Amino acid sequence: MSMNQKEELRTQNMIRFIEAARELIDQEGLESLSIRKIAEKAGFHNSTIYLYFRDMDHLVMLATLKHFTDYSRSLARLSRQNLPPLDNFFAIWSFFGHTVFRSPHIFYNFFFGKHSDNLTDIMEEYYAIFPEEKEEYSALIGIMYYGKNITERCYRLLESLLDCEGLRIGRDNLEMVNEIIVSFLKFLLEEKCQDPESDPGIMNHRLLEMIKYVTGA
Missing domain, CATH: 1.10.10.60 (Homeodomain-like)
Structure with a gap:
């Protein structure tokens, strides 16, 4: 052979x-x-x-990436629209929330589980196995999508707002704002896991409202 x-x-x-x-x-x-x-x-x-x-968790990460399909397609379409930074930022978060709160156990494990600090390698491995599922993104969305972990992914998005006027974020507080967003996302996913009947649309609305508040958008 x-x-x-x-x-x-x-x-x-x-x-x-x-x-x-x-x-x-x-x-x-x-x-x-x-x-x-x-x-x-x-x-x-x-x-x-x-x-x-490497272990079952590694396999599970690869198996659950299929749940990213609608999200990744939405990001590919968004990449072609060339929206203003703030509109682009909230569109990405809206697509994300719409996806994760419908499969909270899967995405909690993906972003806060055993291999959640190795997302770049996991995603590159997955798309090498399933190249037909790989989408093309704008530079910003691509950097975010293949980020090492949820903290890096969120940080890259926040960085895109630094030149927007009238917001409450700057280089001096970017990490703190990012930590608040990631922590609240984790809290909401935990809440959704514990209460499967809670409305995913409401969860997404809460996430977006919190992000608007901490960024001053």
Whole structure:
């Protein structure tokens, strides 16, 4: 077997694991997932998973990226609109909130879980496996989308507002404002996880109103 064939086989096996995990997450939820269930559904022995993934959490991160599809497409469309910085900023946050509050367990794990400080590598790996899902973004949105973690992603967005007049943010308080936004996002996701019946639209509205308040928008 040639190197190309081996690499192709490796990719196909990874896809089988990822799709098996994805189906189980959608059917049973993140909390019910186990290596045994994933391996059984994918048609492999339990230990085989470690030939392709660092651990189950690594696999889960890749499996849940499918939930970014609508968000990533919205960002691609937004990238072509060339909106003013403030409008662009809130459009990105609106798309984000619309997405994460509909799958709170998945996105809490993604942005605040075990591998949440390694998002750039996770996302680049995913799009290498599923290149047909990769979108093209503006420079700002691309830097944000492939940010290392949620803190860096949010910070990059805030930086885009530094030249906007009349706001309450500057270089001197950017990190503090960013920490407030990230902390409130985490709080809202935790609240939504604990109360699945809460309206995701209301959660998104609360997030956007808080961001408007701390930025002075």
